[in-house]
Amino acid sequence: MTLCTLCPHECRVERPVIDGAAGTYGYCRMPWQPKxxxxxxxxxxxxCISGTSGGSGTVFFSGCTLQCVFCQNSEISCGGKGWPVTAEGLRQVYQNLITQGAHNINLVTPSHFLPTILESLEPKLPVPVVYNCGGYEKVETLQxxxxxVQIYLPDLKYVNEEAALHYSHAKDYFAIATxxxxxxxxxxxxxxLxxxxxxxxKGVIIRHMILPGQTKDSKRIIDWVADHFGPGEVLFSLMRQYVPCSKAASGQYPEIASPLxxxxxxxxxxxxxxxxxxxxxxxxxSSADSQFIPLFDGTGIKGM
Structure with missing residues (x-):
């Protein structure tokens, strides 16, 4: 019996091997087999990730350990949409993307599928692997x-505990993410470069997307980065692409129901x-536009 403790929620449930099998879904709402x-x-x-020609070979995984109320990918992060894929299938997905000219393989919210992810990354790929996540990660899992992984692409969303709890159900977000x-x-x-x-x-790009009404918290994020890293150590990406999505667009959170x-x-x-x-x-x-949200239709995944 394997009880899941991969993310900071430490649900300690025996997740189903595949959807529909015996077991208990944890916070990520996902089986062990990746979707x-x-x-x-x-x-x-x-x-520096997308380049000017090939693009980033991006794999969008289903489920998430945060499920933010404003998530632009809520259809898959909270809604569960996705198709099952094995380690062997993922390896073929990577190879297909590299053949198409991908500069790197970009894994989006993969942590709850770590055992299969690790298997899929052996042997080493000929391009860098990007680990694209919400920042709410256990050190033991990352180790x-x-x-x-050659490139980490984490969010650093909040310092404020109340905002982290209200919008991402993770009061301890800042302590964990830092x-x-x-x-x-x-x-x-x-x-x-x-x-x-x-x-x-190789390296770390720290992303921060400003939320409406949270400019003070954004400044505290910048202060933390400045206090812990010097020139030439990490890259910082300040994002203005917020548009109301998911529950934030439904009126349940009126304070973030408008663009920044x-x-x-x-x-x-x-x-x-x-x-x-x-x-x-x-x-x-112009980045604050829903047209940049990908179409989650199984492209590159179905049949793998």
Whole structure:
């Protein structure tokens, strides 16, 4: 009997091997066998991930250990949409994406499927592996990925415990996520870019998406990054792409039911530019558009 403790929720349930089998679903609402909803070249990540031609070979897994009320991928993170895939199938998915020209293999919210993920990454792939997650990760889980992941792409969503609890059901988010990010950096060390292509070879990109009404918290995020990393160590991505999705678009959370205002974004961007944080990215206003949400129709997954 295997009781699941992969994520900070530590549900300690015996998850079903596959959907419909005997067992108990935990917080992620997923069986042990991975489910994924899309595997395709993705051009809308940070420039050093997507590049200018091939794109990032992105695999969107179903389920999530946070299930944020504003999630743009709620159809798969909370709704459970997806198709089952084995370790062998995932390996074929990676190879297909590489053949199509993917600069890297980008695993989106994969932690609750860790045993199969680890198996799928052997032997080492010829391109970097990107671990794209919400930041709410156990250090012990991340340690199992050492040497298998070259690039970590975590969110750092909140400092404020009340906001973390209200919007992501994780009051301890900041304490957990910051420890996780420090472990990610321990594994990769300072980021390295390919001097010819500008593509990221290894390192950590910390993402932060500003929420409406939460500019003070965003500034505290910037302060934490500045206090813990120096120039040349990590990249910081300030995101203005918030649009109301999932429960945030239904009226249940009226304070975040509208897009981020230009004034709020400008306030945080100015704070970032005045901070010691030097390396990273900001987004154009046009990024706040639902057209950038991928179509979760089984592309690249069905039949694997």
């Amino acid at each position: 994924a909803a899309r595997a395709a070249l993705h051009l809308w990540e940070e420039p 199992q990925l050492e040497g298998k 420890k996780a990010i420090l472990e990610m950096y321990r594994q990769t060390g300072p980021y390295q 390919d001097q010819e292509t500008g593509l990221l070879k 205002s230009d004034e709020e974004y400008q306030e945080v961007e100015d704070y970032l530019f005045q901070s010691p944080v030097e390396d990273g990215f900001v987004q154009e206003a």
